[in-house]
Amino acid sequence: MVFAGCDEGKGGEAAPPEVTKTPFSPEAGANEIDHHSFANPKEAVTRHLELDLTVDFQTRTLGGSARWEIENNNARQIIFDTRELLIEKVTTGVGADEQEAEFTLSPPVRFMGQALNVQIDSATRVVTIYYRTDPTAAALDWLEPQLTSGKKLPFLYTQGQAILTRTWIPCQDSPGIRITYSATVKVPPALMAVMSATNPQERNTQGVYTFEMEQPIPPYLLALAAGDLNFQPIGERTGVYAEPELINAAASEFADMEQMLIAAEALYGAYLWDRYDVIVLPPSFPFGGMENPRLTFATPTIIAGDRSLTALIAHELAHSWSGNLVTNATWNDFWLNEGFTVYFERRIMEALYGKDYVGMLAELGYQDLISEVEDLNAAEQSADTRLMLDLRDRDPDDGMTDIAYEKGAFFLQLLEQEAGREAFDAFLKAYFENHRFETMTTDRFIDYLQTNLLEPNSLDIDIDAWIFESGIPENIPQVNSARFRAVEDQTSAFLESGDIAALRTEAWSTHEWLHFLRHLPVGIDKALMLMLDKRYNLSESGNSEILAAWFECSIYSGYSPSNLAQIEAFLNRVGRRKFLSPLYRAFIETDQIETARAIFEGARENYHSVSRNSIAQMLER
16 A cells, blocks of 8 residues: 555544454454454454445434454453544344343543443354444545546545454454455445445445455455446446546556456465455545555546556555465554565566666665655654654554655565576465465564575565664665656756756656655745746646655745645645655745645545645644
8 A cells, every 4th residue: 555554633632442353363363462452362253254234424423333244252241442533332142042142341531442342152143233434534535526536426434454444343353354345335325335345346325235255354454435427447347436527537648457367466476355445535635545455545636648646556466476366464563564566566566667767766765765855854763764664653654654665665675686586486476376365473483584585585684673773774786767867958958057958758657757856955946946837837736756755855945825726726636645744844844834724624624534634734843
């Protein structure tokens, strides 16, 4: 997923309780503690969910039941994670044997919610929780029609990672637990519902949809969307959902999806999720994409009209192996999801578009890594520049930075460089095959790495420097894009001469434009900014990546009074946190915090809670 994570609202301020718990994971032999879940799955663990929900746009709630089949190890209670859910009743048994059970809710804990303790006996195999969500549930984004493309019908989508699924489903909300699920979802008849499961390709007149997910997934990958949706196939196993106004543009933009899937399978083995579809959500979606199995949730900001931003699709597709198939056991191990996925994404893009193209992606990633390390060090959070994190008593969203993505990917690039591509590919393919539908810890991965790659190839690599130490190791693989060096030469000539003819941009990709904009000096003359804007119409660009980078330059250079209306419109229209955070930060760092606060006040309701709370925290400092 690109910049996944959740910066959610805060409940009570009590410290998380000390609970001794060991995730039950016989597939991987896990014995680690997940400090972000109240559950004690070693005693009683969920295995299958039968969900029955009604979507109510008037009250902005989901209501119904979550029926859990459990594995019971002679337990007296089973513990679920909840947050701001109205629990109406809890039962055990089914049919004639269903009877109400005693339950209690613990006091709320900041960002974690409440433990739901249900009394059971050793024979209990089914627990059903009847409940309703809160209108402000952090995972749910309820959109009025004016915030959609069609402007006629409302829209709902969920975002569960990292620990927000508990705000719309009572569950054991740990990535170390895998479940299968079925669901019945009722929506207004004019809308279609889709989930991270088998999906309809046409809407029905009743507004009742059923779903099955037969492959076991962690709870953070449970996902639901409901809106005015059409479906268009791309290939035999791929397709796209979007509002009618966007469906053709989305299908054109994602035309290479089937080829990406074929390339991914050629690298690391069969795709085990049957279909790979994408849904384009409204622009409030806080991330680039979310790798919900079978149905990636994606931002419309990647629709640029020239397929220049579809590395994000390759990234979310790669998660079908790294993250969804083999999952980080706790959020401290987040790099095992994202570092592997960035590396895999670039291999897919190389197979389709060549090494020069991927060289640009890698160099942009290196720039992001350097910037992230500098920011974390400036905030005296250097421990967060390690791959293996310690997020105890913290929101796991704190660990969802470019460190996991880029430092993790460069570590794998180093392993490939030292072992050779053929040996490393064989290792990685076997890793996915041997651990499919399992969870993985950093320590277990290190053991697997030593046994299956380093020792057989007589490699001596300082793993600790990469995984357990702060900063960037000296042996990070070098990146050097010839296309970027050409951009730098032209940039220097332009800045020295003030002659826009020095820029030969006709063949520039989005990546070259981003490199150019990132290398404009903070103190650039506003006359040169005006010249660039007039020549290339940058303040009205249809490419969101270029637009966000240009607006950041505008604020830092003092040009923003000339395009403040466009910046404000962008911040009102787009909810993707990757774009919002740098722009609001730029206003803060240029002593324009009141401008930022005024824009945020008008835009905040257009953002998902993940983005809204992140920006609110920035502006409160």
